[in-house]
Amino acid sequence: MITDESIQLVKDTARVEDIVGDYVNLRRRGQNMLGLCPFHNEKTPSFNVNPSRNIYKCFGCGEGGDPIKFLMTLEQLTYPDAIRKIAAKYNIQLEEKEVSQEVKEERQEKESLILVNEFAQQWYADQLYNTDEGKSIGLSYFKSRGFRRDVMEKFGLGFAPNSRNGLYKAALASGYKEEQLDKLGLIRNKKDFFWDRVMFTIHNLSGKPIAFAGRILKKDVKAPKYVNSPESEIYHKSDVLYGLHQARGMVRKLDNVYMVEGYTDVISLHQHGIENVVATSGTSLTSGQARLVKRQTENVTLLYDGDKAGIKAALRGVDVLLIEGLNVRVVILPDGEDPDSYMQKVGTTAFEEYLTKKRRDFLFFKADLLLEEAGDDVAARSDAIRSSIATLALVEDPLKRAGYLQQFTGRLGLEESLLVNLVNQAVADRREEVKKEQDREQRRRERNARAENAPGLPPVRPQRPQRPNKKDIPPPPTEDRWAGMQEPGFAGAEPPPAGNDDYAPDWGGMDDGGWAGMQEPGFDDSGGIEIPPPFIDGQVPEMPGKDPLKEALLFTGHTFQEQDLVKILIVHGSKLHDEETNTSIAGFLTANTADILGDFDSEQYRKVAVLVADYVRQHQQGPAPEWYLNHPEENIRQMAVSATLSPHTMSPNWQEKYKVYLRQKHPTENHKLYAENFLRIFRMEKIDRKCKDNIRKIKEYEKGDDHKKLVLHMKLQMKLDEMRKALAAELGTVVLGK
Numbered sequence: 001m002i003t004d005e006s007i008q009l010v011k012d013t014a015r016v017e018d019i020v021g022d023y024v025n026l027r028r029r030g031q032n033m034l035g036l037c038p039f040h041n042e043k044t045p046s047f048n049v050n051p052s053r054n055i056y057k058c059f060g061c062g063e064g065g066d067p068i069k070f071l072m073t074l075e076q077l078t079y080p081d082a083i084r085k086i087a088a089k090y091n092i093q094l095e096e097k098e099v100s101q102e103v104k105e106e107r108q109e110k111e112s113l114i115l116v117n118e119f120a121q122q123w124y125a126d127q128l129y130n131t132d133e134g135k136s137i138g139l140s141y142f143k144s145r146g147f148r149r150d151v152m153e154k155f156g157l158g159f160a161p162n163s164r165n166g167l168y169k170a171a172l173a174s175g176y177k178e179e180q181l182d183k184l185g186l187i188r189n190k191k192d193f194f195w196d197r198v199m200f201t202i203h204n205l206s207g208k209p210i211a212f213a214g215r216i217l218k219k220d221v222k223a224p225k226y227v228n229s230p231e232s233e234i235y236h237k238s239d240v241l242y243g244l245h246q247a248r249g250m251v252r253k254l255d256n257v258y259m260v261e262g263y264t265d266v267i268s269l270h271q272h273g274i275e276n277v278v279a280t281s282g283t284s285l286t287s288g289q290a291r292l293v294k295r296q297t298e299n300v301t302l303l304y305d306g307d308k309a310g311i312k313a314a315l316r317g318v319d320v321l322l323i324e325g326l327n328v329r330v331v332i333l334p335d336g337e338d339p340d341s342y343m344q345k346v347g348t349t350a351f352e353e354y355l356t357k358k359r360r361d362f363l364f365f366k367a368d369l370l371l372e373e374a375g376d377d378v379a380a381r382s383d384a385i386r387s388s389i390a391t392l393a394l395v396e397d398p399l400k401r402a403g404y405l406q407q408f409t410g411r412l413g414l415e416e417s418l419l420v421n422l423v424n425q426a427v428a429d430r431r432e433e434v435k436k437e438q439d440r441e442q443r444r445r446e447r448n449a450r451a452e453n454a455p456g457l458p459p460v461r462p463q464r465p466q467r468p469n470k471k472d473i474p475p476p477p478t479e480d481r482w483a484g485m486q487e488p489g490f491a492g493a494e495p496p497p498a499g500n501d502d503y504a505p506d507w508g509g510m511d512d513g514g515w516a517g518m519q520e521p522g523f524d525d526s527g528g529i530e531i532p533p534p535f536i537d538g539q540v541p542e543m544p545g546k547d548p549l550k551e552a553l554l555f556t557g558h559t560f561q562e563q564d565l566v567k568i569l570i571v572h573g574s575k576l577h578d579e580e581t582n583t584s585i586a587g588f589l590t591a592n593t594a595d596i597l598g599d600f601d602s603e604q605y606r607k608v609a610v611l612v613a614d615y616v617r618q619h620q621q622g623p624a625p626e627w628y629l630n631h632p633e634e635n636i637r638q639m640a641v642s643a644t645l646s647p648h649t650m651s652p653n654w655q656e657k658y659k660v661y662l663r664q665k666h667p668t669e670n671h672k673l674y675a676e677n678f679l680r681i682f683r684m685e686k687i688d689r690k691c692k693d694n695i696r697k698i699k700e701y702e703k704g705d706d707h708k709k710l711v712l713h714m715k716l717q718m719k720l721d722e723m724r725k726a727l728a729a730e731l732g733t734v735v736l737g738k
Contacts, residue, residue: 001097007083010094014086016054019067023074023249038074039063041254074250076205076295104368113234116171116180117209123170124158124199124212134159138198141217145264146344151271154246156201160194167192175441185230186212194227200263202228202235203245205292213263213281228281239288242266242279248296250275254297258355259285260339265303268340272348277303285317290324299327301359306335310367318362322394328362331355362394364411376603382549385412386422393426418549467629561682562605565589566657568678569612570643571623572671585675586612586622592679596686604635611636684727691720 008593017026017033026033026049037047037058046060063073070080087094091638128134128142138159142152160167168187172178181187186194197214204210213231229235241259243266244251251257258277260266269277280289293300300321304311311332321328331354334343343351370384392408395401405423409416512647573586590613615623628640703709 002080002083003095003097006087006092006094006096010083010086010090010092011066013090013092014054014067015051016056016067016070017051018055018089019086020049037061037063037253038249039252053327074249074252081206102293110234113180113184113232114208114210116176116184116186117211117234119171119174119176120167120184120212121156121158121201121209122188123167124160125156125162126152126158127166128157128198131159131161132188133161137217141198145340146270147267148270148271151267155202155243155267155270156209157267160192160197160199164191164195167194183587184211184232184234193229198353200242202240202242204234204240205245205248206686207245208234210240211237215263236288237281238286241289241292241293242281243270244269244278244292244296247276247278250286251278251296255297257293257297257299258301258303260303261305262338265339272343272351274348274352280317285320287320287324287673290326292319293321294324294326299329301329301331301355302362303331303339303355304333305338306333315366315369319391319394322362324389325394325396329359330365331358331360332360363388363395364407366391367408367411376601382548384547385414389419389422390426390430391431393423414549415475420550465535544565561685562600562602564678565593565682566605566608566639567643568671568675569608569622570625570628570640572675573612574624575622575671577672578674582620584616584622585671587616587620589675589679590616593685596683599686599690604639608636608639680727684724687720687723687727691717691724694720 020026020035023038024035024047026035027045028034031050033049033051034045035047035049036042036045037060039058040063042060047056047058048057055064055066056070065073067086068079068082071077071085072079075082075085077085084094086092114717119347128138142157147157168178168181168190171181172187178187178190186192194212194214196218197216200213201209202211202213211232211234213226213228215226216223228237231237242263247257247270254276256276258269258274260269260277260279261281263279263281266277266279269275278293302318318328333339333354337345342354367384367388370387371381374380374384388408392401392404395404399513401423403418405416409419412419549566569586569589573584573589575585577583577585577588590609593609594613597606597609600609612623615627625640625644627673628636628643629642631637694713698710698713698717701713
């Protein structure tokens with residue numbers, strides 16, 4: 001332990017302009033000195049050094065302190081290490097208090113292991129640069145990767161020859177112990193562990209060599225491509241990031257770190273001027289590595305290969321970064337490229353432009369990726385959203401989480417209240433799991449403590465709580481965590497008065513879709529609807545329980561409306577629409593939606609519309625419900641079952657937006673008017689969306705000065721406006737809202 005007198009001597013001797021001047025180019029301005037801040041990225045100097053008071057202060061980021069604080073912050077040193085570094089600069093001999101023999105031996109052992117690794121690094125470098133084997137094999141390989149000599153020396157590259165005892169003999173001859181070589185994994189059974197490989201040195205944050213990685217160059221051999229040093233007293237791979245020692249200055253200056261997978265990626269990018277880059281060395285990220293990064297910056301950009309393995313790597317281990325409160329972004333390279341190869345291919349400028357252009361927030365990247373894979377499958381989309389929400393729940397900052405949630409609501413088109421509940425539940429589940437893990441760890445420590453205190457006694461097993469009698473267990477509550485939530489889009493709907501069975505007819509026990517209460521007196525609901533046979537074994541399939549998220553997904557985009565179109569085709573498609581032309585409801589609807597089939601959001605509903613249109617062309621009428629119920633495709637049969645059980649569910653958004661008032665009979669008997677009104681609004685929705693997309697393109701072409709395309713889309717906009725006006729005039733019983 002350093003004595004107080006020595007510490008005071010260092011404080012009195014150290015000059016802030018000397019210490020800071022080793023890292024920052026300072027220029028005198030009056031009594032002070034000025035330079036670019038090493039702690040954040042700036043173009044105009046705001047970093048001030050005051051020699052008279054022996055302090056520094058950045059008026060841009062707020063960092064400030066004395067010479068010791070400067071080294072501790074910039075170099076990430078402990079207080080004693082900062083004192084020792086300043087003492088070495090001024091040739092001050094430090095006095096240290098007597099410490100316990102155990103502590104002294106441990107410190108000496110670690111220092112001696114570092115010295116052994118320093119010898120090994122120098123020996124590997126000598127083999128690379130000064131032997132025929134090293135030059136012809138190792139040096140040729142590094143040169144083929146385009147590595148310069150100065151960069152190779154900076155990262156401590158070397159070569160382990162084909163000899164199995166070269167390092168072993170050289171180390172013993174230099175006075176190093178076999179036991180130390182074995183502890184560091186440099187030898188095994190008195191033979192070199194690394195042989196016939198190019199060598200990469202792994203440094204700690206202070207730049208000391210703590211481990212090695214060797215890459216084999218021969219092909220078609222039964223050996224791993226890379227082998228690494230085992231963990232030791234000085235090397236714990238979960239707390240190390242390759243290249244961080246060389247990168248941390250630029251990481252702090254640019255306030256961002258790029259994470260790649262391989263050693264050569266780091267070296268290649270570093271050589272081309274992108275120095276704020278580190279490697280995970282092909283392993284999943286750990287909490288120790290995340291904390292190591294956070295001490296340098298809060299912004300992480302994952303840079304991975306464009307193949308499926310690279311994308312999966314981008315998803316793997318990111319949770320630990322989010323838990324530590326880091327801002328995570330992702331850049332996926334073109335398929336078949338890695339950072340090194342793509343840099344060599346396009347050059348530094350194009351590579352940096354690609355990183356800037358393609359960088360995406362990780363949470364949105366993950367959500368978009370999973371949703372794209374899910375396609376139109378509601379169950380798969382539900383799972384994708386739940387997985388994305390579980391990741392969102394890892395964001396501890398409530399304000400940041402709320403910001404993400406707001407954007408998720410817009411991107412997914414779901415009710416905010418639903419997503420809020422899902423996120424809150426995911427946060428609660430995570431905290432409960434963390435609590436369980438802490439309890440398990442506490443029990444493990446207690447067991448170990450008991451075993452140490454009384455080694456002769458068997459471990460004490462915790463008493464399990466006695467199970468209560470089943471009769472004493474109260475029934476489960478009827479409400480779950482979704483209690484009190486309304487179906488999306490039905491806010492404000494009033495339930496039928498109690499005891500009044502005549503208020504709304506029973507249509508298969510399902511919601512009436514907003515039609516109840518809209519009829520004039522004398523409404524005739526005596527017709528009802530029958531479920532056409534046959535079903536398998538004469539039984540109606542049991543409908544699955546409701547999932548709020550899956551049901552809410554039906555409301556995204558135009559999927560709900562497309563589903564309703566299919567329901568009309570199934571339930572009413574075979575009925576007559578026009579006696580004079582003998583046109584069925586199916587013929588009327590498919591003929592008037594043929595031009596917008598390409599605008600459907602749901603591929604499965606578009607497919608049904610196409611199949612029905614083909615049927616109408618062949619038979620001059622629409623298929624009966626039995627055709628759907630007995631269709632060879634399972635999903636179409638399921639649609640038919642759902643449609644016949646809940647045939648009328650007009651979109652609640654339509655009800656609110658267009659103020660639908662049905663003034664005649666119920667749609668069961670008034671299928672013609674129902675189909676006509678539905679079609680007009682359905683087309684209006686599609687045209688509205690086309691208008692919005694077209695207006696966005698017009699704005700883009702106005703900015704891009706593309707006159708030809710601008711004129712084309714302005715003409716298209718005029719036609720779309722005419723179609724909207726015509727539909728509005730035809731809606732009749734539908735009053736357009738503002």
